[in-house]
Amino acid sequence: MSVSDFSVDIAGTMSKFKDLATSATKGASSLQIGVILPDTTSSTRWVDFDAPYIKQAFTAAGFSSSQFRIDNAQGSDTTELSDATADINLGAKVLIMCPLDGPTGVAIAKLASQKGVTLISYDRATFEGSKTYYVSFDNEKVGELIGTGFNQCLADWKVASPKVYVLNGGQDTDPNAISFATGYNKVVFGQAAKTVAAGAKGTAGGATLVAENFAPGWDNTKGGTIFQQAYTATPSINATIEANDGLANAVITDLKTAGVKANTVPTTGQDATAQGMAWVLQGYQCGSVYKAVYKEAQDAVALSIILLAGQTPPAALLNGTTVDPANSSITEPASLITPVWVNKTNMESTVVKDGFDTASAICAIAGASACSAAGIK
Secondary structure, eight states, rough: OOOOGGOOOOOHGGGHHHHHEEEEETTOOOEEEEEEEEESSSHIIIIIIIIIHHHHHHTTTTTOOTTTTEETTTTTTTHHHHHHHHHHHHTTTTTEEEEEEEHHHHHHHHHHHHHTTTEESSSOOOOOTTTEEEEEEHHHHHHHHHHHHHHHHHHHHTSSEEEEEEEETTTOOOOHHHHHHHHHHHHHHSSSSSSSOOOOOOSSSOOOEEEEEEEEGGGGHHHHHHHHHHHHTTTTOOOEESSSSHHHHHHHHHHHTTTOOOTHHHSOOOSOOOOHHHHHHSSSOOOOEEEOHHHHHHHHEEEEEEEHHTOOOOOTTOOOEEEEEEOOTTTEEEEOOOOOOEOTTTTTIIIIIIIIHHHHHHHHHHHHHHHHTOOOO
């Protein structure tokens, strides 16, 4: 089993784990693996994709409904810790947990370690505990794709003397946000760092960084306000980098209110949301990083079953390490999936083909003519 084996055929892939799952659970009817997702607001993915895909993966692997449980912390660190405690008290031997923030992840990892429970930090890393693993996408690569897509957009949209504003994600709560920023700063400004000083020169198109900021806790509303204030103060801003589609949407809303036309001020994103795809088709967003959640969900479930069974994960599955951005001497084993940049040219063959975003959902927002022009059907 390798990270490249996961496909849209969840049942076909995960059914291969039935024998191992049976051996691992030894016929127990009690909870074996607990799953805790962070919220319902930072991204639509947690409810619309992660939860159902994870449920499908466990079911296809032969788990009964009593052997796994999926909770959502609803944006509360207290609830997330309570859910983890409840799962452990119910007998869970493995936890799959996406931390709301660093301190919450550390608290859960310490609890799991004390109780001898293996922890899989899902999508966001947690650098604590002796039995902690990480399942996600290659997050610095995500940032690099954003940076490359942005540089290409500067050329395609013929942006003259780009004055760049960067709206990072929740660097106060999410270590992944630092990896994203490191990736696009490396590509766009030649600096592999989470922050870059105003005045930095870009690697393409004669770009100059005006300023950067971040949306606390990935809050899109706050991100929109932050950008609006920056744009009001510096109306010469004519190119932007955003860390996800939610932030791009907030910026685009501000730009459209200001009368900015399509294909003039680039924005970027990740998560390949239907709204993001619509903005790409309409010429307000350069592209978005597609992270096929069905692969990540299967990856986490597959790893959890292997660990529950006391087996050693194959190297092609546990294919990397992740490094604590606060202390480079701290690393942990990781299973990292390759992300994909999506724009008009490959939207149909990626997110639409996979069923991640349906053509009807995208076209209901973008309009039939924009979809037809890009071959979305």
